[in-house]
Amino acid sequence: MIVVGVDGSVAARAAVEWAANDAFRAHEPLRIVHAVDRTPYQVRRFPEEDLPDALKRQGRRILDEALALAHERQPGVEATTHDIEGSPAAVLRDQAQDASEIVVGSRGLGGFRGALLGSVSMHVAGHVTCPVVVVRAEHRPVRGQVAVGLDDSPQSEPALDYAFRQAWVRGATLRAVHAWQLPVHAFAPQIPYDMDDVRAAQHRAVVDRLEAYKQRYPEVKIVEDVQSAHPVDALTEASEEADLLVVGSHGRGGLTSMLLGSVSRGALHHAECAVAVVRGT
Ligand SMILES: Nc1ncnc2c1ncn2[C@@H]1O[C@H](COP(=O)(O)OP(=O)(O)O)[C@@H](O)[C@H]1O
Ligand SMILES: [Mg+2]
Secondary structure: OEEEEOOOOHHHHHHHHHHHHHHHHHOOOEEEEEEEOOHHHOOOOOOOOOOOOHHHHHHHHHHHHHHHHHHHHOOOOOEEEEEEEOOHHHHHHHHHHHOOEEEEEOOOOOOOOOOOOOHHHHHHHHHOOOOEEEEOOOOOOOOOEEEEEOOOOHHHHHHHHHHHHHHHHHOOEEEEEEEEOOOOOOOOOOOOOOHHHHHHHHHHHHHHHHHHHHHHOOOOOEEEEEEEOOHHHHHHHHHHOOOEEEEEOOOOOOOOOOOOOHHHHHHHHHOOOEEEEEOOO
């Protein structure tokens, strides 16, 4: 089952279209969820039969509109709608528990104007164990490319799995992006490196890593994009030509107590295409 969160925003509509297409390709049902959040209104909670209030009605309208859109895009997909009381972040987190994937918009109705990523999307991407796809509002032409960010840690393996599967069902090219950087030394800038050796070794490591996938997905065309750059820059650039950018939730660096690694966060904020965050087990 694929879950999509809707709040009536343009980005959430794009999320519905994305989720309906993914559900179609994965042969899975679609669950459209709207969280009815009363906390900002400080309204006492009346039982539904006593007071079918404006928030609830508005929620129904949002869900009806989303359902019509899903049907229009993918008439063959079985879709249901659900309005659930609670904060959007908590409701979606809960809904994701038995989902194979959750899709949200990058922005919603609230938030400040300059924000690149809404708080609900950020929360879901940081807390949910299934893959989270964050979809942008802008409509872009289909590029036929899925990009995936690889580091040298086993944590990027689930992302690689997801990316190959997506490339395969979409008939898209897979661009495997590995950005590497030499450590910055404050006191020993003279440590000698043979840059050509380093470059060759980095490339070799990526080719080896992809070998097993080449066997499993012989139809998927692979582009190895190994470069000396900051990973967020390399991924942002790759996102310009991709329909989907896939990243893991953590890499080798950073604290595991953090909800998302710095590269995943950077990708979520700056990518031009949809971003899937795939957490390891
Ligand atoms: N009440 C809600 N019910 C379900 N999904 C929601 C709700 N609010 C937000 N979302 C989901 O989260 C996405 C991002 O919204 P949000 O993080 O709230 O951004 P903003 O801060 O701009 O409002 C939306 O596009 C939608 O997919
Ligand atoms: Mg919001």
